Amino acid sequence: MKAEDYDFIARLVKEQSGLALPGDKHYLVESRLLPVAREAGVDDLSGLVRQMRRIDTGPALREAVVEAMTTNESFFFRDKLPFEYFSGVVMPYLLEARAAKRHIRIWCAAASTGQEPYSLAICLQEMGARVSGWRIEILGTDISLQALARAQAGCYTPFEVQRGLPPHLLAKYFVQKPERNGDTWEIVPAIRSMVTFQKFNLLDRFTALGTFDIVFCRNVLIYFDSRTKADVLERIARVMPPDGFMMLGAAETVVGLTDMFQPIPARRGLYSPAGNRSAPGLSSYVGNA
Ligand SMILES: C[S@@+](CC[C@H](N)C(=O)[O-])C[C@H]1O[C@@H](n2cnc3c(N)ncnc32)[C@H](O)[C@@H]1O
Structure with a gap:
């Protein structure tokens, strides 16, 4: 994944949700966002970033990216x-x-x-x-x-x-x-x-x-x-x-x-x-x- 694409995604996710992506999370970002890219009809993250940069892209794609980057792990009576x-x-x-x-x-x-x-x-x-x-x-x-x-x-x-x-x-x-x-x-x-x-x-x-x-x-x-x-x-x-x-x-x-x-x-x-x-x-x- 290209550094500029990673930076674009990290900045977007931080702005929209506060979630901070340190520089070494390339694997995590790729594994979470490839399904989003495919859903949007592109093969890789460069294509996804290109789509998001387009002026006419609505909020849905950005929301899907943020959603995919959230970690939803939880369990009952966690930590008791x-x-x-x-x-x-x-x-x-x-x-x-x-x-x-x-x-x-x-x-x-x-x-x-x-x-x-x-x-x-x-x-x-x-x-x-x-x-x-x-x-x-x-x-x-x-x-x-x-x-x-x-x-x-x-x-x-x-x-x-x-x-x-x-x-x-x-x-x-x-x-x-x-x-x-x-x-x-x-x-x-x-x-x-x-x-x-x-x-x-x-x-x-x-x-x-x-x-x-x-x-x-x-x-x-x-x-x-x-x-x-x-x-x-x-x-x-x-x-x-x-x-x-x-x-x-x-x-x-x-x-x-x-x-x-x-x-x-x-x-x-x-x-x-x-x-x-x-x-x-x-x-x-x-x-x-
Ligand atoms: C690891 S879960 C914690 C769940 C539960 N509180 C627990 O301790 O088991 C973190 C949750 O924070 C949510 N989250 C992340 N950024 C958020 C934001 N800016 N506003 C609201 N929720 C957010 C994620 O979607 C995720 O479901």
């Missing part, structure tokens, strides 16, 4: 601890702090194929009477329409449901459906209906989404450069109340990027907007988890 913190620290604190309005909003900011928001919905369902009568919204957003279509369908392969999902939760919240290409496990309507999915690019303005008590922004910032990471984190902080909670992925941190979040002590990856130390009662939940 975030979901233990959710059920053991975050929700107990918010159930007390929001007792007057009984309304909590949760945002999965890179929901991919849905396993993360559905894991949160299952945690809530497992909380039973403690959350009955509460309005708890879960919004899952992602830039990838293909990932969102899978999330919306709520159907997973045997491999996907074996990854991270405890067997008793599989039996309780999924229905096995025999299909021609192998079995599918479909999430039950009670869990499916707890999550709303929407296409959303983290580079866009967040204001139309409203505010969120809890934000899961996991395993997406790793693909951005430091400036984009800091920008996204700071804009997330602005759509959260001071006593909200933000969860990052295992390989992610706010350190060195922004001081608008502070870590919750002894809860790796869990943050609150700066200033939350004064949140009444938080320390008792953190201590008890």
Whole structure:
């Protein structure tokens, strides 16, 4: 692949999605974009770039290129601890702090194929009477329409449901459906209906989404450069109340990027907007988890 074609694609993907492609990802770019090139009726990436450079090319081809460069890997209860913190620290604190309005909003900011928001919905369902009568919204957003279509369908392969999902939760919240290409496990309507999915690019303005008590922004910032990471984190902080909670992925941190979040002590990856130390009662939940 020619260096100028690679640079064109890297620049386009960065501008449209924030995804940073280091100079040594030629193999990755070729393997992901050759199918897009063929779909567009050309044989190689030079042809694809030529098509994209044409003034009359609409956004569809650029979107297909960005889509192909996203990594949609996800699984149920990924890394386990975030979901233990959710059920053991975050929700107990918010159930007390929001007792007057009984309304909590949760945002999965890179929901991919849905396993993360559905894991949160299952945690809530497992909380039973403690959350009955509460309005708890879960919004899952992602830039990838293909990932969102899978999330919306709520159907997973045997491999996907074996990854991270405890067997008793599989039996309780999924229905096995025999299909021609192998079995599918479909999430039950009670869990499916707890999550709303929407296409959303983290580079866009967040204001139309409203505010969120809890934000899961996991395993997406790793693909951005430091400036984009800091920008996204700071804009997330602005759509959260001071006593909200933000969860990052295992390989992610706010350190060195922004001081608008502070870590919750002894809860790796869990943050609150700066200033939350004064949140009444938080320390008792953190201590008890
Ligand atoms: C590795 S998945 C993470 C899924 C889930 N949060 C998890 O931790 O299992 C990363 C997701 O980020 C999405 N993504 C990448 N760039 C994005 C952007 N600019 N706006 C919104 N989503 C983006 C990708 O489409 C992909 O589905």
